[in-house]
Amino acid sequence: MTEPDWLAEDFERNRIRLRAVAYRMLGSLAEADDAVQEAWLRASRAGADGIDSIDAWLTTIVVRVCLNVLRARKSRREEFMGVHVPDPVISHPDGVTPEDAALLADAVGLALQVVLETLAPAERVAFVLHDMFDLPFDEIAPTVGRTPAAARQLASRARRRVQGTEVADPDVSGQQEVVEAFFAAAHEGELNGLIAVLDPDVVLRSDEGAASVVTVHGAAAVAGRAVMFGQRRGAIVRPALVNGAAGVVVTVDGRPVSVMGFTVVQSKIVEINVMADPSRLGRLDLTVLG
Template sequence: MTGRPPSDLATEAFEAQRERLRAVAYRVLGSHADAEDVVQEAWMRLVRQDEATIDNLSGWLTTVVGRISLDVLRSRRAHPETAYGQESAELVVTPADEPAPDEQVALADSVGLALLFVLDSLGPSERLAFVLHDMFAVPFRDIGQILGKSTEATKMIASRARRKVRATDRPTGPGREHREVVQAFRLAALGGDFEALLRVLDPNVKLTVHTPDGVVVTLGATRVATGARTFGGQAARHRSVLVNGVPGHMSWRADGTPLSVAAFTVSEGRIVDIHIIVDPVGLAAIDLPAPT
């Protein structure tokens, strides 16, 4: 470490890599704010690094961003109650029925974002290996250096992650079965039907609720069904929506103010992951009127 600022050449090279590095961090972390922080930290590490020790700046920066992102993922696992920032402003919420042409464009752009819901089910090492190799073509050898694994072990981790992603119902256009499962959940929640809720929930379902006070994570069908049955009675109006390309629904109170927006990930006919926004600030950013 020299403490000297990077040369003009290194600075220009970093700026040329900034968007790619931000894209890598965002795909790994699912948060624009966290991705920005990771890229800034990578810059600070470059400032402290002796440039003479860097043979390939692009590869070095990718490795640094990967390592920092992995640390963030592991921290989330250790402290799930603080796993995510308030990312509701990034949601693309559109009506599920007959979208207008401009909404079709928004949905097409959001297909990649829908993958983030699936990636949440992967472990930190699996997620990093899948994103770096399958999305950014980083060699397994380089990913292994980040994970502290051999090349062969890294290939196995990525392969395991790939199988999980493929096994999850992540349609480029929401499938009929997926919508029917979500609709069944909604009706069961509104009717307070505990048994019906259990039928559509995976035993290991994960519920992530974004509240004004932070993020609350609930695991397991029984606990999720209990909460859904209680919460369902608060809504007066409802509308089926697409949330980042994933089937969901939005609810409003009797006075027309938004109550919640939910997105669901479905696998083998059951809901495996639910993201719900109840934070009023996040809901206010969603421009979708209550049904009359």
């Protein structure tokens, strides 16, 4: 077998893992796919002669591609208002596919992906590589252009931000029951019913694209918006798993208008993340919902 052949074979063996790395780095499925493809182009041009660990080498390449994307994105988003809601991973409500499971390992829920969006590029790289993929800091340091000690500090700062992220109840069917109760109350205009399933400090975040993010705090305010949504004509709410947790895809006339991911903790909704960016919604593959 020639070097191009075995390199291509090794790359395909690593593709799912590399895509998972890129998704955690970028929070965008399309950009993750682009990063993996760019990594392959770079690897195939460079060749693997003298490389001791192909897996580590490929990971380094895709991480450097992602770091460039993050830095470019940061400069473009200087005037972005609010926290960007990443691309959701949508699965059938009965369970995730093996490839989705790889993307969502380490409990990469939508709420955690939102927090990762707030990190500086180097912090995100150090945290993802060390805390999610167990890479040592002496391997991470050259990628972010820091010493191992400085890379450790980057990951530590990121970890402090991430530690406040709510972890959803492990019982997905229980989560789904709470979400169903939320929409039933919204449809009926029952404010008390809505407030009963909402945490008092619930946060609703809606990313509508074009640098527009709406954030609503508190059960009363979120319930009020839910009642308005419940009166929307023609809206069909389709249950789904969103990043492995209870969620829905909302369509109007067969066209997706939003994806909603819920974080349910102790049977209360503590966070709702809505991706309603038309340009990104148009790229969703809803065939997984049947």
